Amino acid sequence: MSYDSWGRNYQSTHLIHPIFWKNNIIYPSGPETLLPYGMGRSYGDVCQNPEEWLLPTRGLNRFIHFDREQGVLACEAGVSFDEILSLIVPKGYFLPVTPGTKFVTVGGAIANDIHGKNHHQKGTFGCYVTQFELLRSDGQLLLCSPDENAHLFKATIGGLGLTGLITWAEFKLQKIKGPLIDCETIPFRGLHSFFNLSEESKDYEYTVAWIDSLSLDLHGVFFRGNHAQEKQSLQISKKNLAIPFNFPSWVLNKHLVRCFNTSYSWIHSRRKKHLVSYEPFFYPLDRILNWNKIYGKKGFFQYQCLIPKKDAFNILSEILKLIAKSGLASFLSVLKEFGNISSPGLMSFPREGTTLAMDFSNYDQKTLDLFNELDQIVSSVHGRVYPAKDAHMSSVSFQNFFPEWKEFINFVDPRFSSGFWRRVTGGGL
Amino acid sequence: MKKIAILGITSAIALEVARLYAKNGASLLIAGRDEQKLSLLKKDLTVFGASDVSSYAIDFAYLENHTSFVEWLWSQGELDCVLIAYGILGNQEDCEKKCELALEVLHVNFISVVSLLHRISQKMITQKSGNIAVISSVAGDRGRQSNFYYGASKGALNIFLQGLRNKLHPHGISVLTIKPGFVDTPMTAHLKKGFLFAASASVAKGIYRAIEKRKDQVYLPVFWGFIMFVIRIVPEKIFKKLKL
Ligand SMILES: Cc1cc2nc3c(=O)[nH]c(=O)nc-3n(C[C@H](O)[C@H](O)[C@H](O)COP(=O)(O)OP(=O)(O)OC[C@H]3O[C@@H](n4cnc5c(N)ncnc54)[C@H](O)[C@@H]3O)c2cc1C
Ligand SMILES: NC(=O)c1ccc[n+]([C@@H]2O[C@H](COP(=O)([O-])OP(=O)(O)OC[C@H]3O[C@@H](n4cnc5c(N)ncnc54)[C@H](OP(=O)(O)O)[C@@H]3O)[C@@H](O)[C@H]2O)c1
Numbered sequence: 310m311s312y313d314s315w316g317r318n319y320q321s322t323h324l325i326h327p328i329f330w331k332n333n334i335i336y337p338s339g340p341e342t343l344l345p346y347g348m349g350r351s352y353g354d355v356c357q358n359p360e361e362w363l364l365p366t367r368g369l370n371r372f373i374h375f376d377r378e379q380g381v382l383a384c385e386a387g388v389s390f391d392e393i394l395s396l397i398v399p400k401g402y403f404l405p406v407t408p409g410t411k412f413v414t415v416g417g418a419i420a421n422d423i424h425g426k427n428h429h430q431k432g433t434f435g436c437y438v439t440q441f442e443l444l445r446s447d448g449q450l451l452l453c454s455p456d457e458n459a460h461l462f463k464a465t466i467g468g469l470g471l472t473g474l475i476t477w478a479e480f481k482l483q484k485i486k487g488p489l490i491d492c493e494t495i496p497f498r499g500l501h502s503f504f505n506l507s508e509e510s511k512d513y514e515y516t517v518a519w520i521d522s523l524s525l526d527l528h529g530v531f532f533r534g535n536h537a538q539e540k541q542s543l544q545i546s547k548k549n550l551a552i553p554f555n556f557p558s559w560v561l562n563k564h565l566v567r568c569f570n571t572s573y574s575w576i577h578s579r580r581k582k583h584l585v586s587y588e589p590f591f592y593p594l595d596r597i598l599n600w601n602k603i604y605g606k607k608g609f610f611q612y613q614c615l616i617p618k619k620d621a622f623n624i625l626s627e628i629l630k631l632i633a634k635s636g637l638a639s640f641l642s643v644l645k646e647f648g649n650i651s652s653p654g655l656m657s658f659p660r661e662g663t664t665l666a667m668d669f670s671n672y673d674q675k676t677l678d679l680f681n682e683l684d685q686i687v688s689s690v691h692g693r694v695y696p697a698k699d700a701h702m703s704s705v706s707f708q709n710f711f712p713e714w715k716e717f718i719n720f721v722d723p724r725f726s727s728g729f730w731r732r733v734t735g736g737g738l
Numbered sequence: 739m740k741k742i743a744i745l746g747i748t749s750a751i752a753l754e755v756a757r758l759y760a761k762n763g764a765s766l767l768i769a770g771r772d773e774q775k776l777s778l779l780k781k782d783l784t785v786f787g788a789s790d791v792s793s794y795a796i797d798f799a800y801l802e803n804h805t806s807f808v809e810w811l812w813s814q815g816e817l818d819c820v821l822i823a824y825g826i827l828g829n830q831e832d833c834e835k836k837c838e839l840a841l842e843v844l845h846v847n848f849i850s851v852v853s854l855l856h857r858i859s860q861k862m863i864t865q866k867s868g869n870i871a872v873i874s875s876v877a878g879d880r881g882r883q884s885n886f887y888y889g890a891s892k893g894a895l896n897i898f899l900q901g902l903r904n905k906l907h908p909h910g911i912s913v914l915t916i917k918p919g920f921v922d923t924p925m926t927a928h929l930k931k932g933f934l935f936a937a938s939a940s941v942a943k944g945i946y947r948a949i950e951k952r953k954d955q956v957y958l959p960v961f962w963g964f965i966m967f968v969i970r971i972v973p974e975k976i977f978k979k980l981k982l
Contacts, residue, residue, distance in 0.1 A: 329750075330775060373782070
């Protein structure tokens with residue numbers, strides 16, 4: 310078991326204190342700070358606490374109750390979305406919101422207040438959390454809900470693991486007829502078409518676009534879908550592929566990425582409608598376990614920003630041009646329109662507007678310079694960068710992106726910290 | 739509907755086995771030494787679909803409690819299967835320093851299991867059917883300097899189970915010896931995890947299958963059967979010089 314972040318973009322050593330039972334958690338003593346660690350699917354250092362304590366939570370893997378009438382589930386914080394889906398899908402329920410991987414824990418989903426392809430209709434995961442229990446470093450066990458310890462409830466949703474350890478949580482599910490998604494793929498060209506498609510697809514439960522950010526004329530594929538009315542399921546292979554070792558870094562060069570992108574858009578080059586199982590629709594990359602290793606030893610970055618609605622078109626055109634010009638290969642780029650449903654989370658990332666997420670190989674300074682340039686553009690229109698994906702933003706950028714941080718620090722547990730937090734607060738406050 | 743008793747349900751491996759039975763609507767009798775943990779597991783197994791879960795708090799190291807515990811197991815009718823999962827790893831260095839610690843490993847992993855099985859096998863003979871499954875370990879296949887107190891406790895257990903299997907066979911009762919390799923559970927939390935480590939859920943699937951097929955012995959994951967074959971055939975003359 311290694312305790313890296315998904316981007317594996319820097320090496321750090323940790324003190325490890327795994328948590329197994331919620332009824333008798335004793336934090337390690339000493340001056341070092343603490344940070345919960347779920348499945349490490351965050352790309353950067355929100356789940357890293359170099360030289361200090363990580364509290365792996367996967368041992369907190371028990372379910373507490375599942376109300377099949379009301380569609381409410383309570384479980385310990387280390388339960389994964391994968392485990393939840395295997396339990397609830399056969400019973401006609403689905404997660405209210407899911408990210409692009411099912412290998413995340415409930416605690417991680419709350420701490421990053423994750424969003425999915427249905428943000429325009431459903432908001433973030435935090436919108437469905439009814440209550441959770443928080444263990445602070447002074448030993449206080451607090452039940453948090455919109456009515457009880459409401460401030461801590463809000464601060465913990467999107468609170469980046471800094472307000473204490475979530476031991477268990479309860480949240481609402483959505484009803485489904487069956488495990489299939491009625492999905493439509495539409496190839497498009499140009500940013501205009503993306504915005505038009507998003508507008509005309511507002512009534513679809515799920516929308517997202519994949520784009521080839523290396524092409525100057527921007528081609529992409531728009532996906533939209535709904536939970537299908539069919540009850541039956543499709544036979545899908547459960548076999549996963551694993552990447553057993555780090556690829557040498559030359560494997561993933563610009564030419565290969567271009568090849569991949571071209572073949573991907575070729576596969577989706579015709580508009581088509583089909584029924585697919587929920588797994589390939591939501592989690593296309595989960596079949597290849599550890600796909601992050603194809604980026605080699607140096608790891609990689611993801612840059613995900615949000616541009617508020619009114620500037621979205623202009624600013625995204627500018628950003629995409631800049632990236633295409635930089636030639637720093639981006640493997641997967643995703644565009645998605647966020648809606649205006651606000652989350653209870655104080656530091657929650659999503660806001661009404663458009664989000665762009667791109668992967669970059671780690672070319673050291675060159676990549677970081679590009680990110681800094683992008684940060685400035687995003688900052689200038691009051692946009693923001695997603696901490697769950699971040700490994701670079703400066704304290705100045707962070708404080709611009711999240712002016713709420715001034716209120717947030719009142720709720721940060723004095724013994725909790727992370728590599729991210731130390732970076733964006735410049736060491737001390 | 740199956741009725742299964744799991745002794746040492748707080749073990750990460752045991753919980754995964756119990757969940758597989760719960761999914762099929764089994765009725766479960768669970769035992770462990772911590773009341774609070776038992777209540778968490780009872781809820782979990784109910785969510786997974788167990789038709790009924792009853793629990794009993796007992797520290798198996800106290801042999802004097804075994805009779806009433808086994809009476810409780812059979813108080814609600816016949817059982818299809820008893821899985822014994824609890825165990826302690828002990829720390830080899832500490833065991834070498836302090837004899838009581840070494841004996842405790844033997845007491846918990848071997849003596850207490852014998853005491854339980856003594857009573858359980860009588861009940862099974864009376865009901866003329868049943869399945870006994872015990873989690874031992876690959877460590878019992880050969881003594882090594884790095885953990886031979888633990889290894890000896892599991893090795894003794896293996897021999898006892900062989901004899902018991904032989905004895906119970908004519909009564910239509912099967913006895914399964916489970917030999918897992920490295921499994922990622924709280925017991926091994928302090929060890930550095932290499933590629934040899936298996937997830938408890940996948941080991942549990944193997945246990946479930948072996949119980950259902952009424953096997954005698956199983957290595958999990960199965961490649962450990964091969965590794966242990968090699969380890970067993972190394973001549974003692976050479977083996978004693980190895981640092982294993
Ligand atoms: C392929 C892929 C696709 C993704 N797609 C999306 C997407 O579409 N939308 C999206 O929003 N995100 C997405 N993500 C990011 C991912 O959903 C988040 O990073 C998520 O939080 C990871 O969960 P985790 O359990 O791995 O948590 P970790 O990454 O281990 O930790 C994340 C944060 O949660 C905190 N934390 C974990 N457990 C607890 C706890 N019990 N109590 C308090 N704090 C805790 C940690 O301290 C840390 O700050 C994607 C990631 C990948 C790899
Ligand atoms: N993990 C491995 O690599 C591995 C490999 C081979 C074999 N095994 C065997 O697999 C079995 C299960 O272990 P595991 O890996 O699942 O570890 P685990 O989660 O630590 O489970 C062991 C459990 O045994 C319980 N226990 C210990 N002494 C007890 C006693 N006197 N009375 C009641 N319960 C007692 C413990 O209860 P508490 O929680 O109350 O302490 C603990 O929950 C053990 O027999 C072990 O020897 C494990």
